[in-house]
Amino acid sequence: MEKMEHTILEDQRGERIDKVLSTVNKEWSRTQVQQWIKDGNVLVNEKKIKTNYKCNPNDKIEISIPEPEELDVVPEEMDLDIYYEDQDVLVVNKPKGMVVHPAPGHLTGTLVNGLMAHCKDLSGINGVMRPGIVHRIDKDTSGLLMVAKNDLAHESLVNQLVEKTVTRKYKAVVHGVIPHDYGTVDAPIARDQKERQSMAVTDNGKHAVTHFHVLERFENFTFVECQLETGRTHQIRVHMKYIGYPLAGDPKYGPKKTIQMNGQALHAGILGFVHPRSGEYMEFEAPLPTDFQQLLEKMKNNH
Structure with a gap:
């Protein structure tokens, strides 16, 4: 069982323990943290606490992360x-x-x-x-x-x-007409505090950079190629929304009235890397x- 420690900061005073810990590690969901607290895997100042515990500065938190359950993943014949x-x-x-x-x-x-x-x-x-x-x-x-x-x-x-030596280029259609031919979005991304299933540009996020250039302009849309410098979750979708040109068909980050395409118009078309051997x-x-x-x-x- 892996153990981690965290000391509560002044700006976390009065915050619920489950909320604080779900921001300490972006991979931990609040529900998961709550279960660890109920199971006694989270100690504050060496004592067990409840999920609604309000943090105080300098609280010493110890988290015992249980081993993930081994699940049986079954091979399935597919036409790959x-x-x-x-x-x-x-x-x-x-x-x-x-x-x-x-x-x-x-x-x-x-x-x-x-x-x-x-x-x-x-x-x-x-x-x-x-x-x-x-x-x-x-x-x-x-x-x-x-x-x-x-x-x-x-x-x-x-x-x-x-x-950042892997080449990853995506084709996308975005809402709006981008006036300039080239652009770079350099904006940190983290989990959205209001909507846990989504990502957002936030000050305390992880470094994220997307380069793009316009391939073709239409009446209300633009066809672009985006190149990833970093690879954050939903990076292109979040970055293009952030600069005001959300992906067409994107049910999570796009406008409600968008194209009918069963998801975002985004295709990872070019992939390049150095062969390991x-x-x-x-x-x-x-x-x-x-x-x-x-x-x-x-x-x-x-x-």
């Missing part, structure tokens, strides 16, 4: 769109609507289920729920993902992501899916 594969890495084009990896309560139909049926060797660094997964794209975003088939490949690919730079490109192409045709015709 594999762009490249060797003994170390695999590049797959994920369709819109598919979740990348299982989670409690959602153990089937994910890309990982399909990968486990396709190949028996995936890196185990990320545990039983995310074998081989080094980065993700959202359920309703289509496009290319690199997958590690062993731990050597996993560590190499993760290091490249950390060092050979040291050779490899780059792959996946064409826009049919519904995205149809959307562009419709906008061109209307324009």
Whole structure:
């Protein structure tokens, strides 16, 4: 069981303990923290407390994080769109609507289920729920993902992501007409305090940078290519909303009246990285899916 400690700061005075701890680590949900408190895994000044405990400056918090439950993820035969594969890495084009990896309560139909049926060797660094997964794209975003088939490949690919040397370019359609051809959004992202299922630009967020350039302008929309420098959750969706050009079709970050497309018009079209074993730079490109192409045709015709 992993243990973590946290000392309450002056500006956290009077805050509920579960709220404070869910901001200490962005991966912890408030519900999860509340369960740890009920189970006696959270001590304040070496004493057990209730979930509604109000913090005082210099309170010493000790959190005992229980080991995650081992869940049985079942291989499922799927017709995967594999762009490249060797003994170390695999590049797959994920369709819109598919979740990348299982989670409690959602153990089937994910890309990982399909990968486990396709190949028996995936890196185990990320545990039983995310074998081989080094980065993700959202359920309703289509496009290319690199997958590690062993731990050597996993560590190499993760290091490249950390060092920002992986090429990740996305095509997107956004609301509004962007007047300038190029732009960079440099704005930190964290979980939205008002809406826990969403991310937002906040002062205390993690460093996040997105570069974009305009490919085509339409009457009320713009077709853009975005390049990720960092890879925060929902980064392109949050950044484009932040500058006033939310993604078309985005049910979470876009306007209520948007295009009918079953999710955001966002496609991870270009992926490039250095091969973990050979040291050779490899780059792959996946064409826009049919519904995205149809959307562009419709906008061109209307324009």
